[in-house]
Amino acid sequence: MNTIPIRTTVVGSYPLPGWLEFAFQNLDNFGRADIEEMIEDAVIVAVHDQTAAGLDVITDGEQTRLDFNLSFYGYINGIEQNDTETRKFGPPAHDQRGRNNIVGDLIAPNGLGVVKEFLRLKKLAPEGPTLKASIPGPYTLSGRLLPNEKYKDRYAITEALLGAGCTEITVDEPSMSCYAYKEDTKRFAGIFNRTVKPVVGKCNLSTHLCFGNFKGHSVGYRSIKPMLPDFLDLDVNEIHIEMANREFAEIELLKPFAEKMNIAVGIIDVKNYYIETVDDVVERIQRCLKYIPAEKLSVAPDCGLSQTARWASKQKLINMVRGAKKVRESL
Numbered sequence: 501m502n503t504i505p506i507r508t509t510v511v512g513s514y515p516l517p518g519w520l521e522f523a524f525q526n527l528d529n530f531g532r533a534d535i536e537e538m539i540e541d542a543v544i545v546a547v548h549d550q551t552a553a554g555l556d557v558i559t560d561g562e563q564t565r566l567d568f569n570l571s572f573y574g575y576i577n578g579i580e581q582n583d584t585e586t587r588k589f590g591p592p593a594h595d596q597r598g599r600n601n602i603v604g605d606l607i608a609p610n611g612l613g614v615v616k617e618f619l620r621l622k623k624l625a626p627e628g629p630t631l632k633a634s635i636p637g638p639y640t641l642s643g644r645l646l647p648n649e650k651y652k653d654r655y656a657i658t659e660a661l662l663g664a665g666c667t668e669i670t671v672d673e674p675s676m677s678c679y680a681y682k683e684d685t686k687r688f689a690g691i692f693n694r695t696v697k698p699v700v701g702k703c704n705l706s707t708h709l710c711f712g713n714f715k716g717h718s719v720g721y722r723s724i725k726p727m728l729p730d731f732l733d734l735d736v737n738e739i740h741i742e743m744a745n746r747e748f749a750e751i752e753l754l755k756p757f758a759e760k761m762n763i764a765v766g767i768i769d770v771k772n773y774y775i776e777t778v779d780d781v782v783e784r785i786q787r788c789l790k791y792i793p794a795e796k797l798s799v800a801p802d803c804g805l806s807q808t809a810r811w812a813s814k815q816k817l818i819n820m821v822r823g824a825k826k827v828r829e830s831l
């Protein structure tokens with residue numbers, strides 16, 4: 501149960517301001533203090549847009565996670581960047597993401613930096629909204645690490661990362677939803693539950709499941725069916741699932757989830773520059789309410805907003821909150 505019916509939330513990322521992207525391409529020109537100041541300014545921007553929209557739950561917009569050294573991979577020992585395997589030209593897509601060779605034991609001796617990010621958000625955010633920290637789970641993180649002699653496949657890498665401290669408040673596993681159709685979903689649930697075990701019951705624990713959004717493209721088989729029934733055993737308070745971009749296909753399959761946990765439904769399409777109107781939002785929420793009670797329902801964009809231009813992200817969030825309020829008031 502949520503404290504607020506039809507709670508308005510986000511997945512995690514927010515578009516980086518143009519100046520920050522430019523600065524990330526020229527990091528050598530900046531000192532450590534400059535970088536810290538820049539990151540704070542960027543978080544202030546993300547917090548501002550989210551609180552101005554009136555969201556119940558906000559994040560730091562993941563404003564630090566662009567550059568390799570500042571991303572999760574920068575915190576993991578035993579890897580080095582490998583861009584030789586990626587496609588360099590042609591339309592932008594997942595196969596152009598840089599990957600990493602494993603050159604030693606996979607360990608993250610100082611964690612993955614999320615606690616520091618969360619403390620920064622706490623310092624900068626106003627009173628009111630709930631503050632959320634998001635972190636990719638081990639299976640999703642393993643996707644950009646190349647197997648080697650010691651870590652022979654993605655599962656072996658996942659097992660190694662699991663021991664490296666991937667245990668945070670919100671654990672995102674979009675790779676699990678993308679590949680549920682061809683992988684062992686029982687094994688997925690097992691990996692997930694072992695990852696989150698130390699925090700179960702200690703926080704509002706959620707996971708984000710989508711079908712890919714790198715450069716605005718999907719990458720998985722976009723169906724909820726393969727996730728059932730094993731994903732019902734995920735040890736979380738809430739699952740978030742992409743729906744808007746799939747025109748709410750299989751919405752009835754959210755019912756068994758709603759019997760076990762809260763559901764955050766993606767009602768804003770982050771891949772489409774059509775801006776959902778307040779009335780669109782109202783209509784979509786009403787469709788969700790047929791299968792999920794209002795106290796168990798949160799609404800969010802389909803995925804993080806990092807791949808959607810800021811002007812569009814801003815307006816989409818504003819309309820989402822207005823629509824949710826309208827339905828809430830009519831309950």
Ligand SMILES: [Zn+2]
Pocket residue numbers: 674708709710711712713802803804
């Ligand atoms: Zn996503």
